[in-house]
Amino acid sequence: MENTYLLWAVVIAAAVTIAVRSAPFIVFGNRTKVPTLIQSLGAVLPAAVMATLLVYCLRHVGSGEVHTWLGSLIAVVFTAAIHLWRRNVLASIVAGTVLYMILTHFNLA
Numbered sequence: 001m002e003n004t005y006l007l008w009a010v011v012i013a014a015a016v017t018i019a020v021r022s023a024p025f026i027v028f029g030n031r032t033k034v035p036t037l038i039q040s041l042g043a044v045l046p047a048a049v050m051a052t053l054l055v056y057c058l059r060h061v062g063s064g065e066v067h068t069w070l071g072s073l074i075a076v077v078f079t080a081a082i083h084l085w086r087r088n089v090l091a092s093i094v095a096g097t098v099l100y101m102i103l104t105h106f107n108l109a
Helices: 002-028 036-057 070-086 089-105
Strands: none
Touching (some): 070 089
16 A cells, blocks of 8 residues: 555656646747746746745744744854855855754754
């Protein structure tokens, strides 16, 4: 039973992935120009997603004991500083994640 469940989970995940990745080609077909709405969403959504993740990560700041949220705040500030310094998204994400994991290991996050 468990092997069948895992097999179906992989098949369904693969089907959904293929459907999501092929949807733009099906919807827009052979158009040479991407619609203005889609271009504007492409410009706005990355920042909106980052803002949403930031709010989610810092939702506990200021509530409860300091040690439960201080690590998250330190990691976010560190990530922002690395990004402002290097202007490299990958470097800032990796550095922030590593720092957060270190803080979590020492029960500071």
